Amino acid sequence: MTMVEPNRKGQGRSPGITYQQLLDTDSHPVPEVLRWQSWSFIDDTDVPVSRYTSREFHELEKEKLWKRVWQMACREDDVPNVGDTCVYDICDMSILVVRSAPDTIQAFWNVCLHRGRILREEDANVTELRCAFHGFCWNLNGSLKQVPCEWDFPHVEERKDEFQLPEVKVGLWGGFVFINMDPNCESFESFLGNLPWHFKDWDLANRAKTVHVARIFPANWKAVQEAFMEAYHVVATHPQLLAGFGDSNSQYDWEGNFSRAISPNGTPSPHLNWVPTEQEMFDAMSDRRLDEDPFVVIPEGMTARDVSAAGSREMWRPIVGDRVDRMADAEFNEAIYYTLFPNLHPWGAFNRICYRFRPYGDRHDMSIMECMYLTPYNPEEGKPAAVPIHWLGEDSDWTEATELGNLARVFNQDTFNLPKVQRGLKSMQKPGVTLANYQETKIRHFHWLLSKWIDRP
Ligand code: FES
Numbered sequence: 001m002t003m004v005e006p007n008r009k010g011q012g013r014s015p016g017i018t019y020q021q022l023l024d025t026d027s028h029p030v031p032e033v034l035r036w037q038s039w040s041f042i043d044d045t046d047v048p049v050s051r052y053t054s055r056e057f058h059e060l061e062k063e064k065l066w067k068r069v070w071q072m073a074c075r076e077d078d079v080p081n082v083g084d085t086c087v088y089d090i091c092d093m094s095i096l097v098v099r100s101a102p103d104t105i106q107a108f109w110n111v112c113l114h115r116g117r118i119l120r121e122e123d124a125n126v127t128e129l130r131c132a133f134h135g136f137c138w139n140l141n142g143s144l145k146q147v148p149c150e151w152d153f154p155h156v157e158e159r160k161d162e163f164q165l166p167e168v169k170v171g172l173w174g175g176f177v178f179i180n181m182d183p184n185c186e187s188f189e190s191f192l193g194n195l196p197w198h199f200k201d202w203d204l205a206n207r208a209k210t211v212h213v214a215r216i217f218p219a220n221w222k223a224v225q226e227a228f229m230e231a232y233h234v235v236a237t238h239p240q241l242l243a244g245f246g247d248s249n250s251q252y253d254w255e256g257n258f259s260r261a262i263s264p265n266g267t268p269s270p271h272l273n274w275v276p277t278e279q280e281m282f283d284a285m286s287d288r289r290l291d292e293d294p295f296v297v298i299p300e301g302m303t304a305r306d307v308s309a310a311g312s313r314e315m316w317r318p319i320v321g322d323r324v325d326r327m328a329d330a331e332f333n334e335a336i337y338y339t340l341f342p343n344l345h346p347w348g349a350f351n352r353i354c355y356r357f358r359p360y361g362d363r364h365d366m367s368i369m370e371c372m373y374l375t376p377y378n379p380e381e382g383k384p385a386a387v388p389i390h391w392l393g394e395d396s397d398w399t400e401a402t403e404l405g406n407l408a409r410v411f412n413q414d415t416f417n418l419p420k421v422q423r424g425l426k427s428m429q430k431p432g433v434t435l436a437n438y439q440e441t442k443i444r445h446f447h448w449l450l451s452k453w454i455d456r457p
């Protein structure tokens with residue numbers, strides 16, 4: 001075994017073309033954001049297994065993380081009209097997001113101040129926030145509106161301030177509504193850091209939520225999330241992609257509270273012991289079955305990347321116009337997947353994918369994975385309304401959500417392992433899981449931040 005000098009840790013890289021070298025071959029100018037590189041070694045110690053398996057750690061996350069961190073509650077489009085409400089549940093906490101005026105979104109602790117019933121359980125358009133138990137009622141801005149049998153509550157009248165629904169902070173970015181339960185939290189802008197710059201040309205705000213699928217898993221939320229934060233698993237989990245996917249030539253970066261991976265398509269995996277043709281690369285990218293004709297025959301002198309990008313340009317042109325001609329092939333071909341700590345995963349360019357992961361109810365060993373498609377639309381045709389969540393149970397198959405298209409089968413490959421990971425972790429005798437220095441950068445960055453949150457007084 002070769003020993004690595006400490007200051008060289010994490011400097012190892014896969015054979016094959018680097019991502020930056022691949023960008024040099026682009027037929028169009030490459031945006032600055034894809035040239036941006038920000039990587040340094042964090043740590044190579046094991047991540048304690050108890051982070052995934054212990055109730056105590058879950059309780060710590062509740063107190064130190066979820067009650068203090070900025071987190072995505074919904075899309076602005078989930079509450080487009082005055083009176084629209086959206087319930088955001090995290091562990092045993094419930095927050096109600098309300099569009100209280102045309103330009104105002106507020107968020108309240110979703111609890112009746114009479115005897116503590118959850119105020120609202122379902123997303124709906126309402127004119128007031130009325131508790132179903134005895135009918136205490138609040139205005140949309142959280143002020144107390146009515147107490148049934150007011151004559152019996154002179155003490156409420158005396159303490160009216162205390163009967164304003166307690167509010168939590170709201171931050172808006174990229175069409176997302178974030179909330180923070182900590183009144184002393186850092187500003188939303190400082191939490192986001194440089195992330196808005198990354199998305200300045202890939203405007204997530206002007207997107208329609210056209211797909212929203214949620215699935216329940218018998219695994220800790222972090223174990224599920226981490227299956228979507230690296231390309232290292234592709235060789236074993238999605239071998240059908242390798243002919244056209246530069247899995248271990250992916251680039252990983254991190255800064256502040258976010259991290260990013262870029263996995264190139266239309267370049268062969270360094271794991272292959274044969275050299276695929278451009279056609280074979282394209283067929284792998286386009287998910288061609290062995291008994292199907294190629295989706296497109298690659299013309300002489302063209303590459304899989306050229307043809308795939310050209311096809312995507314024409315697909316998006318009617319929607320976003322001729323700006324597609326100023327976009328790089330890389331923006332159409334690559335998987336560019338960001339993670340904003342702790343649990344939001346928007347993809348870059350026009351890739352529509354956005355994930356969110358969180359505990360299922362107050363369970364430390366079950367979680368919810370959500371996949372949204374945030375779709376560019378033609379403003380002249382109007383914005384499609386946001387779709388509601390399509391829930392899949394623990395025993396469902398992603399292909400039940402036909403709206404996911406081809407991705408459903410890839411998800412099935414991804415999520416096949418997860419219940420087995422949770423079972424394995426419970427039985428694991430080694431006290432920690434071990435991460436790759438480079439390819440598992442995003443997971444390392446996440447746990448490094450998580451440690452900071454958990455260790456805060
Ligand atoms: S608990 Fe809500 S009105 Fe009584």
Ligand SMILES: [Fe+2]
Nearest residue numbers: 227237238414
């Ligand atoms: Fe995967």
